[in-house]
Ligand SMILES: Nc1ncnc2c1ncn2[C@@H]1O[C@H](COP(=O)(O)OP(=O)(O)O)[C@@H](O)[C@H]1O
């Protein structure tokens with residue numbers, strides 16, 4: 001139908017315009033960026049870390065700060081890391097305006113390994129390539145020199161520079177000595193604000209909270225969690241209404257009861273429910289059930305892979321937690337769900353936490369964190 005509104009829900013990529021809540025977090029991140037306060041944000045995958053920080057970045061850019069963003073996940077090795085880093089620093093810090101280009105390029109030509117620079121014919125973006133076959137020392141020195149550029153530029157231009165490193169926990173996989181190298185450069189840069197984002201909580205915690213690690217106490221720590229349903233609800237109802245569909249409050253409450261305000265899961269289920277609801281119609285319980293079924297179908301391949309990758313003891317524990325969130329190490333709980341002795345349940349518990357499938361709640365109990373996994377399991381094993 002030409003002219004009909006499009007689905008207003010989005011999941012998968014970062015969202016910046018379609019934001020629910022996070023007001024206090026956003027204000028805090030923006031203030032830290034402006035003040036040059038280094039910051040680390042922990043949260044499991046798909047909770048909205050990248051979205052939050054990129055929205056804050058858009059805010060501080062309006063106030064003339066220069067913000068570079070690098071996702072370590074996109075770099076399979078250190079040379080690629082250097083290339084992505086060079087591209088980010090070039091486009092967002094060194095040459096955000098065309099007139100700065102020549103001067104900016106000169107800075108990159110002086111690196112330990114001189115890059116080959118290519119221009120994307122489609123969008124004009126520059127690509128940096130360092131080639132292959134360099135010694136590790138040369139690659140490290142190149143990365144070091146690159147990381148010094150933002151501080152140099154900040155000082156020269158009198159502008160605040162922010163460097164965001166997303167999926168920071170991955171640096172350990174690139175090179176176990178990487179944290180030391182990064183930290184030694186970063187600690188002499190008061191004019192640069194470093195923002196680190198990461199999931200895989202144990203790796204991040206080790207990096208920032210272990211006294212033997214170079215990043216120990218180097219940044220203010222922040223955690224983000226689920227979006228409170230009473231703040232998510234109005235956002236959802238408003239988006240239905242703005243696109244000529246109605247969502248009853250009690251159906252919205254039910255939906256949020258399923259997702260508990262998990263950002264990704266909520267948007268995914270809303271997307272599906274919106275698709276099921278006719279224009280000028282109303283989303284009811286029946287459509288919600290149908291929407292949920294479709295979400296589980298589309299997640300089936302993903303969950304099957306997750307399930308395949310688990311050891312038997314982990315599966316048993318996951319199933320139990322899907323049925324009943326609680327304290328699997330207590331004798332009662334283990335008896336009720338016929339779990340192994342505490343010592344081996346403890347091992348399985350740690351493995352599931354490390355994979356971010358389950359999470360420890362404030363009250364010390366555990367519950368399935370991965371959205372829809374509990375519902376999928378209930379279907380799958382029945
Ligand atoms: N503030 C928000 N309001 C609504 N939806 C959000 C919000 N933050 C995140 N989301 C949803 O969660 C998804 C994952 O967000 P993302 O920022 O990629 O998470 P992370 O970086 O923690 O993995 C987004 O695609 C979007 O659907």
Ligand SMILES: [Mg+2]
Nearest residue numbers: 049050051166
């Ligand atoms: Mg992210």
